[in-house]
Amino acid sequence: MxxxxxxxxxxxxxxxPNTGAFLxxxxxxxxxxxxxxxxxxxxxxxxxxxxxxxxxxxxxxxxHLPSEIRLVDAGxxxxxxxxxFITQAIQTDPAPKSIHLTAFELDTAMIPGLERTYLACxxxxxxxxxxxxxxxxxxxxIKASVDVLLGKDSLFPIQQPHFNCAIMNPPYRKINSxxxxxxxxxxxxxxTTNLYTAFLWLLIRQLDPExxxxxxIPRSFCNGSYFRLFRLxxxxxxxxxxxxxxxKRDKAFQEGEVLQENIIIYAVKTEDHQQxxxxxxxxxxxxxxxxxxQVEPEQLVYPDDPDAYIxxxxxxxxxxxSIQMDSLRTTLKDLGITASTGRVVDFRARNLLxxxxxxEVIPLIYPGNFHNGYILWPCDxxxxxxxxxxxxxVKELAIPADYYVLVKRFSxxxxxRRISAAIYDPSRIPAKRIGIENHVNxxxxxxxxxxxxxxxxxxxxxxxxxxxxxxxQFSGHTQVNAADFQKLKYPTETQxxxxxxxxxxxxxxxxxxxxxxxxxxxxxxxxxxxxAINPIRAKKRIREALSILQILNVPRAQQNDRSALTLLALxxxxxxxxxxxxxxxxxxxxEMMDYFRDYFGINYAPNTRETVRRxxxxxxMQIGLVLANPDNPSRPINSPKTRYLIDESALKLFxxxxxxxxxxxxxxxxxxxxxxxNLQVRERSMxxxxxxxxxxxxxxx
Numbered sequence: 137m138x139x140x141x142x143x144x145x146x147x148x149x150x151x152x153p154n155t156g157a158f159l160x161x162x163x164x165x166x167x168x169x170x171x172x173x174x175x176x177x178x179x180x181x182x183x184x185x186x187x188x189x190x191x192x193x194x195x196x197x198x199x200h201l202p203s204e205i206r207l208v209d210a211g212x213x214x215x216x217x218x219x220x221f222i223t224q225a226i227q228t229d230p231a232p233k234s235i236h237l238t239a240f241e242l243d244t245a246m247i248p249g250l251e252r253t254y255l256a257c258x259x260x261x262x263x264x265x266x267x268x269x270x271x272x273x274x275x276x277x278i279k280a281s282v283d284v285l286l287g288k289d290s291l292f293p294i295q296q297p298h299f300n301c302a303i304m305n306p307p308y309r310k311i312n313s314x315x316x317x318x319x320x321x322x323x324x325x326x327x328t329t330n331l332y333t334a335f336l337w338l339l340i341r342q343l344d345p346e347x348x349x350x351x352x353i354p355r356s357f358c359n360g361s362y363f364r365l366f367r368l369x370x371x372x373x374x375x376x377x378x379x380x381x382x383x384k385r386d387k388a389f390q391e392g393e394v395l396q397e398n399i400i401i402y403a404v405k406t407e408d409h410q411q412x413x414x415x416x417x418x419x420x421x422x423x424x425x426x427x428x429x430q431v432e433p434e435q436l437v438y439p440d441d442p443d444a445y446i447x448x449x450x451x452x453x454x455x456x457x458s459i460q461m462d463s464l465r466t467t468l469k470d471l472g473i474t475a476s477t478g479r480v481v482d483f484r485a486r487n488l489l490x491x492x493x494x495x496e497v498i499p500l501i502y503p504g505n506f507h508n509g510y511i512l513w514p515c516d517x518x519x520x521x522x523x524x525x526x527x528x529x530v531k532e533l534a535i536p537a538d539y540y541v542l543v544k545r546f547s548x549x550x551x552x553r554r555i556s557a558a559i560y561d562p563s564r565i566p567a568k569r570i571g572i573e574n575h576v577n578x579x580x581x582x583x584x585x586x587x588x589x590x591x592x593x594x595x596x597x598x599x600x601x602x603x604x605x606x607x608x609q610f611s612g613h614t615q616v617n618a619a620d621f622q623k624l625k626y627p628t629e630t631q632x633x634x635x636x637x638x639x640x641x642x643x644x645x646x647x648x649x650x651x652x653x654x655x656x657x658x659x660x661x662x663x664x665x666x667x668a669i670n671p672i673r674a675k676k677r678i679r680e681a682l683s684i685l686q687i688l689n690v691p692r693a694q695q696n697d698r699s700a701l702t703l704l705a706l707x708x709x710x711x712x713x714x715x716x717x718x719x720x721x722x723x724x725x726x727e728m729m730d731y732f733r734d735y736f737g738i739n740y741a742p743n744t745r746e747t748v749r750r751x752x753x754x755x756x757m758q759i760g761l762v763l764a765n766p767d768n769p770s771r772p773i774n775s776p777k778t779r780y781l782i783d784e785s786a787l788k789l790f791x792x793x794x795x796x797x798x799x800x801x802x803x804x805x806x807x808x809x810x811x812x813x814n815l816q817v818r819e820r821s822m823x824x825x826x827x828x829x830x831x832x833x834x835x836x837x
Contacts, residue, residue, distance in 0.1 A: 155223045158260055162219040163188040165249045169214050172245070185213045186305045186352065189421035190400075191220035194303060194350045197378055197402040201228050201301070201348075205235045208299040208342075210277045210306060210335050212239035213246055215253030217303045222257045226264045235261055237270035238297065240277040247274055278331075281338040282320045299342060302349045306335035333357055333366045340373050340405060347405045349374065355381070355397045358446035359610045361619060367444045371437060374403035378414040379436075379448055382421070383697075397614075399448070409433055416741070417450040425698050425748070426741040427451055445610045445623065452737025453671040454609060460659040460671070461606045464625035471629055473579050473586070473594075475621035477545065478572030479533045482520065488530050489521035496526035498534055500571040503544045506558040509595060509643025511542060513565050524571045534569040537562040538585025541594045543577045543621075547614050554607050555616055557598035559591050559639075577618050592639035593632030600653045601646065601672050627657055647676070669737045673711040677704065678736065680715075684793060687802070691755055699752045701738065705731040706762065706782045707790055715793040722767060722779040725749050753780060760809055761786050785809070 170185050209218045254270045261268035309331045311317050328334050332353050357363040380400040412430045427450055437444050449455050504518040505511050514522050524530050540560040547554050572578050638652050650672045681700035705728040707718040725745050733739045756762040763781045765771040789805045792798045
């Protein structure tokens, strides 16, 4: 028996549990355990603990809790998810009569904290006269589940547990093909490559009909061939009701330095697959400003898609991008083009690698050779061998030097783009053959390269914001696989050749690329839909507003899309409106949110009104950008009729954005804007607290 640590008091003066203090105490347990984890061991087990904001978000997704709850938490850690679920359950009307908790946790280091959390859960439930008991199973969830699922069909069937609710943050780690885990899964007909899909697959087989499931998992299962069988079974068995995405991929598990893009999925084990799916998103689990959208099930998974890709589109701009891409009909097969992965795996071809070319120049192309839309070789920034030797064995690795479209297979979190393409131009590099490293995909025709203009046109198209944003809708990978290019639709060959005419020795900039795509493909024909949002221009306008806020050095908490949209609403600027046409308009917070939705396709949840007022407008007033109630100064600031107006001097500045007057106006404004200067001075002079990080590095907060 593990030693039970003393729990801190979390009761209110009335004797009822203070749920905030209860969850805070659980969070302290998690942080203490998190800080003691050995990174190598954590990676080996695929173990990333759930923070309190994420746990609260997940627990809040359950909608129809039964009176007798049988909850399972597989990979429970220290029980943060169960604790958040309990807090949600006791506030349900009517409250459940009983709750039975079952936790699976293999790691011995987690058990004391898990027992402590579950004892506290039990105490909270009993304070509300809800029966609560629990069982902690320190065993391998996969083995235990396989035993149950095999045993129920045996001569002496094992009694199967009955679960009607599940909440989980399963481990994330690849499963080796020759491992015992893989063999166990095969014994019940499950073929999958990662622990998280194995946990989910096993769990949904053990849920009772109409059970609810909430899980935080990598988004990688949404596309690709590795997870196809899991997707098909999951979507057949479970009806997805809600998906939550984080706009920034490093926020959900930032303490564990997880860069995998994660989503929270809420699904019900039911035969009713007709209900709409709610898609929500925000930057950070702790943020209150949720973007929300409802979609039909056939918008989430196209009925005619045999691979059942899950397409997550959180706003109307993304939907408009889908419509534009769906208007394109050409496939790579139609173009007679094949997508392949580079043949050279450098550690397997060490005998052929050379720092410098020998008697035949055979360049070896890495992702680092991508430079402004073209392949640059040699490249001083690459600290790897830059050439292949013309020895026996290179024939299978090298391909003829010709025009190709090369695409990086991986994107880091710092990169703004998921798809980065470049042209291999044989006239720029003196070589008869080239080697393409395995971290690079390339597009080619079966018996050689592409025509020069076609290569240029495809590269320009793949580097467009349209393609990048569309690709993000169905791919949660940092990886771009050769097979993903088969899912994309392309302009006709005639259109691609026309695009190629605009690509010279200098590759166009992003704005010019997007303008060319819009004009050549006629994707935003005004006659087609007068009310349609131009998604690329809308995103560009938001990006410009955000850059202005950053230039003005507004507080970091206001350097976000919400504040950028607020500024645009105050200036009455739309996607197609020039900055010089900005005007000051009296507007309230509710009208601002309508503006976000109507002109930029971003629909915030209604309770975000207070966030806009407290976390954006209030700070805009502090720095002198905005005036409150200039039409009626006696109106209370907290009145629902409060209206806001952009300051006249700020309006003059914003009208000059992207003109020759901008720099001078900016200097004048900053010099005269005493409120902005005073706020910045106050921020710089705030007391700083010295903090020592786990690696010994010091910093001030």
